[in-house]
Amino acid sequence: DTEVTQTPKHLVMGMTNKKSLKCEQHMxxxxxxxxxxxxxxxxxxxxxxxxxxxxxxxSVPSRFSPECxxxxxxxxxxxxxxxxxSALYLCASSHRDRGSGELFFGEGSRLxxx
Amino acid sequence: DxxxxxxxxxxxxxxxxxxxxxxxxxxxxxDYFLWYKKYPAEGPTFLISISSIKDKNxxxxxxxxxxxxxxxxxxxxxPSQPGDSAVYFCAASDRTGTASKLTFGTGTRLxxxx
Numbered sequence: 001d002t003e004v005t006q007t008p009k010h011l012v013m014g015m016t017n018k019k020s021l022k023c024e025q026h027m028x029x030x031x032x033x034x035x036x037x038x039x040x041x042x043x044x045x046x047x048x049x050x051x052x053x054x055x056x057x058x059s060v061p062s063r064f065s066p067e068c069x070x071x072x073x074x075x076x077x078x079x080x081x082x083x084x085x086s087a088l089y090l091c092a093s094s095h096r097d098r099g100s101g102e103l104f105f106g107e108g109s110r111l112x113x114x
Numbered sequence: 115d116x117x118x119x120x121x122x123x124x125x126x127x128x129x130x131x132x133x134x135x136x137x138x139x140x141x142x143x144x145d146y147f148l149w150y151k152k153y154p155a156e157g158p159t160f161l162i163s164i165s166s167i168k169d170k171n172x173x174x175x176x177x178x179x180x181x182x183x184x185x186x187x188x189x190x191x192x193p194s195q196p197g198d199s200a201v202y203f204c205a206a207s208d209r210t211g212t213a214s215k216l217t218f219g220t221g222t223r224l225x226x227x228x
Contacts, residue, residue, distance in 0.1 A: 042218035043203075100148060101213075103216055106157050
């Protein structure tokens with residue numbers, strides 16, 4: 001099983017809503033990531049969890065709140081978002097201690113904030 | 115400050131010919147360089163990587179060359195096939211404990227024509 005599964009694939013929310021994006025992997029990877037990608041731009045790192053602990057927060061606004069309940073799951077809680085937060089949110093995982101530590105990405109959750 | 119740059123936003127190549135995608139970087143501390151392929155509405159898919167201590171890595175039709183003195187790497191695809199048409203991202207990895215922090219270039223859209 002070499003998949004990273006993200007749900008939902010599409011999400012539309014208002015600026016006052018609270019929603020969550022979910023990510024799951026069963027590859028035994030101990031590092032998990034959230035990236036944000038805007039149209040025609042490269043993916044930008046938001047958060048890194050290593051062994052279920054938050055190890056990197058790239059100065060992301062507090063309206064984005066990550067959570068890693070266990071080694072297979074990663075959530076991104078969304079609250080009071082702005083229209084400019086509309087983007088493709090990508091989850092990834094890696095087994096850092098092997099090879100180049102390449103990241104395996106999910107298909108992404110496309111978020112639209114109205 | 116863009117640490118990883120892909121200066122060609124697009125490239126068109128005839129089927130059967132060689133595709134060469136280029137990438138430049140500024141940070142000497144990167145330990146691995148990776149190439150990802152991305153189709154619309156999907157997450158990036160890992161293609162090939164190279165360690166900073168190597169100058170060439172080959173995998174089937176894909177070869178990556180690294181020139182450390184020039185801080186430049188390139189991906190060669192030969193022969194190019196229509197299914198190779200996608201956006202290609204160069205990425206560079208630096209060690210952050212047990213996680214792999216990737217910095218992506220801006221991408222090159224490859225179109226392989228018949």
